Amino acid sequence: MRSEAELAAIIGHEISHISLKHSIGQLQYELALRRIAGDDIAAIIGAAHGLVATTYDRDQETDADLNGILLATDAGYDPRAALGALRLLARFEAGDLEPQRTLAGEIVGGIAGTLDDLASSHPQALQRIADAEAMIARNASSWEGNRFYVGVRNHNETAARSTRDYSDEWTVFSR
Helix, strand or coil, X not given: CCCHHHHXXXXXXXXXXXXXXXXXXXXXXXXXXXXXXXXXXXXXXXXXXXXXXXXXXXXXXXXXXXXXXXXXXXXCECCCHHHHHHHHHHHHHHCCCCCCCCHXXXXXXXXXXXXXXXXXXXXXXXXXXXXXXXXXHHHHHHHCCCXXXXXXXXXXXXXXXXXXXXXXXXXXXXX
C-alpha cells in the first residue's frame, strides 16, 4: 500500500466480509456436519473443509470491495484510493510486480503466490477495478466538493492520521 487511504479501503474490505456475514455459510456447513456425523467426525471433516474453503465467492469479494470503499469514505478517506490498491493487485496478477524483501514484501509475496488459487473464487483485478470505478461514478455527485484524506506521508511514517494530520494530504473530490 502507498497511503493510509489505500490501507483504509483494504481494512474496510475485510470488515465488510464480517459485517455482510460472508462467513455464515461456512459456519452453517460445520454445524450441519456436527448434527449429521457427531462432534468427532465433524471436527475432522470441518478442519479439512476449512483448509480448502477459506475463500469467499466472487460476488462476496465484489460486495466487500464496494462496501469497503464506502466504509473508508465514511471514515474520511478518499474513495479513489481503493483503485490504487486494486491496480497494485492487478500488477501482481500480471506478474509485473515482485514483492520487496521486507516483512511486508514477504507477506505480499505470500499473497501473490496464492493468486492462482484466488482466481477461482475472486474476480480478476481488472474486473474489480471496473466495478469500483462504476460504484465511485454512481456516488460521485454525493461526494462532489467533499474533502477526503489520502495519507501518503502518514503511511510512510507509520503515523496514524489521529496523531499527524497533514494539511497537504487532503484532496477535494471532483469528477
